[in-house]
Amino acid sequence: MNARPYLCLLRPGRTLAVLTMYGWLAWSWLHFLFGLPNDASRFLAFAVIIPAMLGGVLIGPIHEAMHRTFFPLLPGARLALRRWHGIGLIAGALALLALAIPLVPEHSPAALAGLIALSMTLPMLNRRRRIGLWHSYSLVLIAAGILLTLAGHVPLGQLCHAAPWLVLAVGLCGAALCFRAGFSESMVRDRWRDSFFYCMQSTLPFVGSDVLTDAQTRGRQLAAERSTAACRTWTLARVGSSLREWVRVLHFARFGQFSRVRTAFGLGCAGLCLVPIFAGTTYLLALADSPNDHVTPAQFCAQILSNATPGQLNTPNGLELLFVMPAVLACMTTAIFAQRASAPAYTFPISRDRLAAVLFFETYRTVGTLLVIFLGGWLACYLIAALVAGQPFHLGLMARATASTLPVLPIASLTLALFLRVRRLLWRVPLFVALVIGVPILQVVFVKTCLDRAFTPLPLAIYTAVTALAVWLCWRAFRSHYRTCDAMQPAINLHALGIA
Amino acid sequence: MNTPDTSTPFAAQSLSKSYGAHTALSDVSLALPAGRVIGLLGRNGAGKSTLLNIASGFTLPSSGDALTFGTPVARLDTPQLTRLGVVQQEARLLEWMTVRQHLDFNASFYPGWDRSLESRLLESLEVDPKRKIVQLSPGERQKVGILLGVCHHPALLLLDEPMSALDPIIRARLLDALLERLRDDGCTVVISSHILNDVEKIVDWVVALDAGQLVENSPFDALQESFAEWTVTSLNGALPARFPEPFVLSQQPGERLARLRVRTSDADAAARFAATHHAQVQSRPLNLDEMFPLLTRQQKARS
Numbered sequence: 001m002n003a004r005p006y007l008c009l010l011r012p013g014r015t016l017a018v019l020t021m022y023g024w025l026a027w028s029w030l031h032f033l034f035g036l037p038n039d040a041s042r043f044l045a046f047a048v049i050i051p052a053m054l055g056g057v058l059i060g061p062i063h064e065a066m067h068r069t070f071f072p073l074l075p076g077a078r079l080a081l082r083r084w085h086g087i088g089l090i091a092g093a094l095a096l097l098a099l100a101i102p103l104v105p106e107h108s109p110a111a112l113a114g115l116i117a118l119s120m121t122l123p124m125l126n127r128r129r130r131i132g133l134w135h136s137y138s139l140v141l142i143a144a145g146i147l148l149t150l151a152g153h154v155p156l157g158q159l160c161h162a163a164p165w166l167v168l169a170v171g172l173c174g175a176a177l178c179f180r181a182g183f184s185e186s187m188v189r190d191r192w193r194d195s196f197f198y199c200m201q202s203t204l205p206f207v208g209s210d211v212l213t214d215a216q217t218r219g220r221q222l223a224a225e226r227s228t229a230a231c232r233t234w235t236l237a238r239v240g241s242s243l244r245e246w247v248r249v250l251h252f253a254r255f256g257q258f259s260r261v262r263t264a265f266g267l268g269c270a271g272l273c274l275v276p277i278f279a280g281t282t283y284l285l286a287l288a289d290s291p292n293d294h295v296t297p298a299q300f301c302a303q304i305l306s307n308a309t310p311g312q313l314n315t316p317n318g319l320e321l322l323f324v325m326p327a328v329l330a331c332m333t334t335a336i337f338a339q340r341a342s343a344p345a346y347t348f349p350i351s352r353d354r355l356a357a358v359l360f361f362e363t364y365r366t367v368g369t370l371l372v373i374f375l376g377g378w379l380a381c382y383l384i385a386a387l388v389a390g391q392p393f394h395l396g397l398m399a400r401a402t403a404s405t406l407p408v409l410p411i412a413s414l415t416l417a418l419f420l421r422v423r424r425l426l427w428r429v430p431l432f433v434a435l436v437i438g439v440p441i442l443q444v445v446f447v448k449t450c451l452d453r454a455f456t457p458l459p460l461a462i463y464t465a466v467t468a469l470a471v472w473l474c475w476r477a478f479r480s481h482y483r484t485c486d487a488m489q490p491a492i493n494l495h496a497l498g499i500a
Numbered sequence: 501m502n503t504p505d506t507s508t509p510f511a512a513q514s515l516s517k518s519y520g521a522h523t524a525l526s527d528v529s530l531a532l533p534a535g536r537v538i539g540l541l542g543r544n545g546a547g548k549s550t551l552l553n554i555a556s557g558f559t560l561p562s563s564g565d566a567l568t569f570g571t572p573v574a575r576l577d578t579p580q581l582t583r584l585g586v587v588q589q590e591a592r593l594l595e596w597m598t599v600r601q602h603l604d605f606n607a608s609f610y611p612g613w614d615r616s617l618e619s620r621l622l623e624s625l626e627v628d629p630k631r632k633i634v635q636l637s638p639g640e641r642q643k644v645g646i647l648l649g650v651c652h653h654p655a656l657l658l659l660d661e662p663m664s665a666l667d668p669i670i671r672a673r674l675l676d677a678l679l680e681r682l683r684d685d686g687c688t689v690v691i692s693s694h695i696l697n698d699v700e701k702i703v704d705w706v707v708a709l710d711a712g713q714l715v716e717n718s719p720f721d722a723l724q725e726s727f728a729e730w731t732v733t734s735l736n737g738a739l740p741a742r743f744p745e746p747f748v749l750s751q752q753p754g755e756r757l758a759r760l761r762v763r764t765s766d767a768d769a770a771a772r773f774a775a776t777h778h779a780q781v782q783s784r785p786l787n788l789d790e791m792f793p794l795l796t797r798q799q800k801a802r803s
Contacts, residue, residue, distance in 0.1 A: 349581035
């Protein structure tokens with residue numbers, strides 16, 4: 001194997017585009033969203049996050065090849081890919097180091113090199129990548145990244161200052177171990193047995209792309225294959241012409257494999273899982289604000305409750321992040337799952353207009369369910385906080401949380417409408433970038449200016465008008481899409497792509 | 501197409517379909533006769549699946565008109581779609597369901613769903629209704645696709661390579677089931693298949709495509725009568741290296757014995773040919789397998 005097939009596998013154009021876009025996003029989110037100082041943002045971005053992304057996009061195509069059934073038939077493929085990946089890692093690490101040294105002058109090059117080396121090799125250990133079913137390793141990396149961002153960057157920076165050569169040694173040893181483990185015979189053998197795979201640069205840059213849709217479809221197939229739980233029974237003997245019945249048909253086609261009890265239990269757990277996220281984020285923000293203050297659990301919960309009521313937000317960071325989260329998550333989730341949400345699971349004997357209407361209502365039903373889960377998480381958080389703080393719980397505590405979720409509906413509607421309309425790949429990337437930057441900014445502005453006045457008449461009237469417009473635009477996008485799309489692959493509008 | 505003809509199951513006028521630079525269908529005009537079994541023939545990439553997808557409304561034309569039951573394919577609604585049965589080459593099924601669940605689910609969409617036909621087909625096609633769709637082999641999935649497309653007694657049944665993954669025993673049973681359907685309901689069946697020996701047993705109309713263009717649209721009987729293989733034996737000297745008659749589509753030349761494949765509707769053509777070339781001509785009819793390459797060759801010769 002020479003450089004040519006390796007570069008072909010790597011898709012260098014896309015790799016560079018992914019890295020540039022997400023690297024810049026990482027830095028801007030660290031600085032503007034999480035409110036880290038500029039030097040800390042640059043440090044985390046160039047020493048940890050961007051190297052991890054680069055490692056991910058370098059190993060992605062290698063893993064893609066390893067997950068193919070023909071891989072074990074290629075003589076010497078494992079060792080050849082290991083050699084080329086090693087070369088790629090070294091080249092990437094040196095390039096990043098060359099970039100990091102002038103941009104992060106506060107830290108020694110040795111420490112930077114150690115962090116870069118370790119961060120680049122961590123994605124090699126990821127055994128599975130699925131979209132519908134998050135693997136624990138991905139969660140661990142994401143959680144570690146958030147923890148590092150919110151509370152860990154200070155001690156890490158201090159360690160780099162105090163013992164840069166130790167950081168280098170640990171980083172290089174860790175990188176070597178990850179590299180060895182990533183190309184071990186057992187891990188490679190484990191991969192080719194499972195053909196389900198996607199790699200970062202084929203999917204996330206063009207959110208909602210064909211590869212992503214295909215990966216989601218295969219993920220559902222795998223889930224169907226492995227599911228041993230009893231599915232729901234279809235009880236409607238005859239489907240008439242009413243929209244309600246067809247929404248029920250579509251809902252059953254999508255979710256009938258999950259029993260109602262399990263679904264309710266799962267959604268409840270999802271809501272409860274939000275509690276530690278909310279509480280933990282609050283705690284870390286408070287800690288970042290006043291790291292030397294020892295806060296008791298009761299005080300901490302009292303702080304949560306005090307920030308729930310209208311008035312001043314009592315930390316400089318203002319807990320905007322918590323109230324920004326709903327809209328940002330809604331936007332990202334909608335963008336990623338827009339195609340899946342807007343494509344029927346099956347072809348039904350109904351007109352295209354009727355199909356558009358059914359999918360439209362079903363999509364909003366899903367958005368509504370997600371909102372309920374989110375509000376449920378907030379409710380659980382405040383209930384527990386009130387209990388721990390010894391304060392009475394009242395529904396007024398939900399005012400801010402509810403207000404923060406108001407933008408979800410118009411944002412999700414507009415995101416869906418845009419991603420249904422904009423199918424050309426050249427426009428999708430800037431659209432995605434605009435959304436991930438614009439939505440947090442808009443939400444921060446909303447939180448700072450309107451959060452406590454959201455339910456007064458004028459803002460409510462404006463909100464209603466904006467939401468109605470967004471929903472109408474979304475409906476038009478659905479209808480236009482389904483009037484012209486190829487129903488064999490409805491998630492792809494060939495007309496809009498200009499190839500039909 | 502000014503007057504929608506609801507009795508014609510499918511009609512196309514100057515129908516074209518392109519996918520980027522690739523033209524799948526080019527200026528196809530036809531009207532499928534009702535109540536017939538129509539063999540849709542063509543090489544790989546000829547446009548057969550595209551034509552069937554357009555007829556079912558799954559795909560929309562790039563230009564031209566396509567009407568199914570007199571309705572433009574973009575506006576097909578429940579009244580037309582419940583009279584349509586589609587069996588796709590790779591059936592899109594709901595993986596998590598069992599066969600029984602999928603049949604019950606589909607049955608609720610079609611007022612004319614026939615449970616007794618469903619039971620008979622389940623038995624004759626040897627489909628286990630308790631198995632999950634995701635666990636089925638490609639052939640078994642194809643059988644389920646056939647069940648889902650046939651049990652509601654459609655007026656127009658579109659079959660895209662329905663037998664490619666079936667064993668010969670099941671293929672024979674499927675053909676019997678299709679013939680039974682025709683006898684009982686008089687529905688129009690369009691079957692696209694490369695297994696021409698099987699298709700030949702049931703078709704009475706042939707539509708052939710080549711490189712997206714329509715090359716044949718005629719009754720199968722007429723086609724059989726016009727195609728033949730002539731064994732030409734010279735009575736006087738050597739035969740020509742090449743026979744110039746335009747109806748000779750292919751030739752295996754020889755000095756004294758030649759085999760020609762011809763297409764002509766003229767009953768006296770053989771006699772005149774024999775007289776011209778001082779030869780004896782013995783004629784035998786061709787089957788669909790043998791006719792198929794000649795259809796495309798003729799299109800190439802014309803263009």
